[in-house]
Amino acid sequence: MKPGKVIGTVTLGVRDPAFRGGRWVVISPMGEEQLTGKNRSDVSSAWSLVAYDDLGAGVGDEVLYVEGAEAMQPFDRPIPLDAITVALLDTYSFTPPSGDA
Amino acid sequence: MILARVDGHAVTSIGHASLIGRTIVLCTPIDENGASAGAPFAAVDPMGAGMHARVFITTDGSWTQGTVHDDHSPIRNQIMGIID
Numbered sequence: 001m002k003p004g005k006v007i008g009t010v011t012l013g014v015r016d017p018a019f020r021g022g023r024w025v026v027i028s029p030m031g032e033e034q035l036t037g038k039n040r041s042d043v044s045s046a047w048s049l050v051a052y053d054d055l056g057a058g059v060g061d062e063v064l065y066v067e068g069a070e071a072m073q074p075f076d077r078p079i080p081l082d083a084i085t086v087a088l089l090d091t092y093s094f095t096p097p098s099g100d101a
Numbered sequence: 102m103i104l105a106r107v108d109g110h111a112v113t114s115i116g117h118a119s120l121i122g123r124t125i126v127l128c129t130p131i132d133e134n135g136a137s138a139g140a141p142f143a144a145v146d147p148m149g150a151g152m153h154a155r156v157f158i159t160t161d162g163s164w165t166q167g168t169v170h171d172d173h174s175p176i177r178n179q180i181m182g183i184i185d
Binding site: 001002003029030031032035046055056064066068069070071073074075076084086087088089090091092093094095096097 | 106108109110111112113114115116117120125127129137140141142143144152153162166172173174175176177178
């Protein structure tokens with residue numbers, strides 16, 4: 001699981017039938033600078049990604065997402081998915097030890 | 102397995118059912134000298150690791166599905182030990 005910030009949504013016109021009803025969000029991974037608040041920019045330097053979302057995440061929300069084979073585990077059939085939101089963050093704290101920031 | 106340091110925690114009330122009620126920590130991967138070595142990530146913590154504790158973490162989702170008793174859990178990362 002990785003922390004990320006929702007920076008957009010994706011709406012598909014034509015899609016694979018496996019994805020019927022899916023909702024998609026664009027996530028910018030949150031690095032140390034975003035988590036500690038040193039960098040308030042919503043978009044980090046890491047590549048943004050598109051993830052399936054069934055939690056109702058909106059733009060500006062902070063989420064945890066999972067990448068890889070585990071992303072399709074919540075479904076009862078195999079679908080070609082490799083990123084999914086798994087939690088909306090209410091609060092978090094992140095303070096690396098000083099001298100190692 | 103990932104060597105990491107616990108640098109914070111996260112609280113969620115809306116998420117996958119297998120995640121609700123579990124302690125979630127935010128960790129930074131570390132190298133053999135204890136220095137930060139990568140982007141932070143989240144893990145489930147069944148052991149109560151303290152702040153800045155060094156831990157090792159499995160990224161095996163199928164193992165974690167067993168420990169959270171949910172065959173459909175997408176959780177991958179779980180603390181497997183706290184390093185002395």
